[in-house]
Amino acid sequence: MVNIPLLLMGCGGVGRQLLHHIISCRDLHSKQGVRLRVVGVCDSKSMVTIRDVLISELGDEFLLQLCKVKSSGSSLNELANFGECQVFSGQEIEKKVMDVAATLCRSSVVDCSASSQTIALLSRVVNLYCCVVLANKKPLTSSLESYDMLVSHPRRIRHESTVGAGLPVISSINRILSSGDPIFRIMGSLSGTLGYVMSQVEGGRPFSQVVNAAKSLGYTEPDPRDDLSGMDVARKALILARLLGHRINMDSIKIESLYPVEMGPDVMPLEEFLANGLPSLDKDIQKRIDSASSNGNVLRYVCLIEESRCEVGIQEVAKDSALGRLKGSDNVLEIYSRCYSEQPLVIQGAGAGNDTTAAGVLADILDLQDLFQH
Ligand SMILES: NC(=O)C1=CN([C@@H]2O[C@H](COP(=O)(O)OP(=O)(O)OC[C@H]3O[C@@H](n4cnc5c(N)ncnc54)[C@H](OP(=O)(O)O)[C@@H]3O)[C@@H](O)[C@H]2O)C=CC1
Numbered sequence: 302m303v304n305i306p307l308l309l310m311g312c313g314g315v316g317r318q319l320l321h322h323i324i325s326c327r328d329l330h331s332k333q334g335v336r337l338r339v340v341g342v343c344d345s346k347s348m349v350t351i352r353d354v355l356i357s358e359l360g361d362e363f364l365l366q367l368c369k370v371k372s373s374g375s376s377l378n379e380l381a382n383f384g385e386c387q388v389f390s391g392q393e394i395e396k397k398v399m400d401v402a403a404t405l406c407r408s409s410v411v412d413c414s415a416s417s418q419t420i421a422l423l424s425r426v427v428n429l430y431c432c433v434v435l436a437n438k439k440p441l442t443s444s445l446e447s448y449d450m451l452v453s454h455p456r457r458i459r460h461e462s463t464v465g466a467g468l469p470v471i472s473s474i475n476r477i478l479s480s481g482d483p484i485f486r487i488m489g490s491l492s493g494t495l496g497y498v499m500s501q502v503e504g505g506r507p508f509s510q511v512v513n514a515a516k517s518l519g520y521t522e523p524d525p526r527d528d529l530s531g532m533d534v535a536r537k538a539l540i541l542a543r544l545l546g547h548r549i550n551m552d553s554i555k556i557e558s559l560y561p562v563e564m565g566p567d568v569m570p571l572e573e574f575l576a577n578g579l580p581s582l583d584k585d586i587q588k589r590i591d592s593a594s595s596n597g598n599v600l601r602y603v604c605l606i607e608e609s610r611c612e613v614g615i616q617e618v619a620k621d622s623a624l625g626r627l628k629g630s631d632n633v634l635e636i637y638s639r640c641y642s643e644q645p646l647v648i649q650g651a652g653a654g655n656d657t658t659a660a661g662v663l664a665d666i667l668d669l670q671d672l673f674q675h
Pocket residue numbers: 310311312313314315316343344345346371413414415416418419436437438439462463464465466493519520521522523652653654655658
């Protein structure tokens with residue numbers, strides 16, 4: 302049996318769904334000769350782990366209780382008296398994660414947070430022979446120095462869910478590139494939230510109502526302004542551009558925002574944005590959609606990556622084009638290379654949601670199992 306010890310950072314929508322997937326796949330994994338041993342879980346303030354990570358793990362009953370506690374909005378601290386776990390807080394967390402990683406020699410550290418605070422820790426565990434699996438885009442989209450550090454051991458890092466949730470985007474691009482087929486353009490709609498919002502608003506629903514629905518469905522980032530500003534799509538574009546070998550930073554990307562600067566996170570609290578800011582945008586968005594419709598077109602939030610251009614923003618596209626036909630949270634991605642020059646390689650499907658994202662993370666973890674064979 303191949304044992305893979307896991308340390309999970311972040312137990313929000315995606316992290317909890319991952320724990321549920323792990324538990325419900327126990328029989329399947331056992332038939333495949335793999336055992337995923339969850340030895341630690343962190344949220345923004347605490348970490349729960351067990352005393353002897355070499356031989357013990359957080360049991361399934363404990364993990365289900367943990368999911369319940371986090372779903373109710375409580376802290377991991379509440380689990381202190383449930384089972385034989387240890388709880389660490391504040392600055393103790395990083396030290397404990399490093400202890401656990403060093404004790405295990407090899408483990409998988411899975412980042413399902415939406416924080417840039419994990420970057421320093423990830424860079425340290427990578428140097429301890431840990432494998433890293435990311436749903437969080439921020440570690441790959443900060444400085445080129447951090448990026449280089451994280452991808453310096455390509456066999457030990459997976460981040461399929463950072464672009465297109467569970468869709469096989471990163472793995473397809475890696476296969477094309479490693480066969481010596483240069484990719485010269487990637488174009489598509491890479492935001493589940495903005496795809497959903499655009500297609501629902503053209504069906505007659507108010508913009509503000511649809512954004513709130515996308516949040517409840519688990520498509521948006523914790524603060525939906527991350528999606529509406531184009532930043533989340535820009536992060537995906539940067540991840541893809543860097544994968545293609547472009548040595549660029551976020552400031553090289555042209556980004557169009559759907560709300561004005563005075564509604565930004567540094568100026569307006571989230572609650573006020575949701576209650577007042579968002580509804581005040583309804584009319585303007587509806588006007589833009591009506592104007593596109595009078596030309597027989599629809600609006601889509603499009604991402605374009607070429608050798609000397611990387612931009613994300615709203616475009617008017619024909620209703621019957623691949624982008625125009627997009628519905629719900631689907632993403633579509635066209636990849637142009639020497640082998641796919643006239644007709645691009647097209648990847649399409651659900652591009653957001655806790656279920657598909659967590660499934661992508663789980664597939665990434667299993668993809669690393671060869672490194673855990675004795
Ligand atoms: N939902 C989707 O469709 C997709 C999401 N993703 C990515 O997945 C990630 C998770 O998204 P989602 O689950 O919706 O986010 P949530 O906001 O629901 O959960 C984030 C979790 O991370 C925890 N956290 C925050 N800071 C830290 C930290 N420094 N160390 C450890 N944990 C921390 C939070 O703790 P606390 O509970 O204390 O607040 C929370 O448990 C994001 O990066 C998102 O971009 C990627 C593809 C698709």
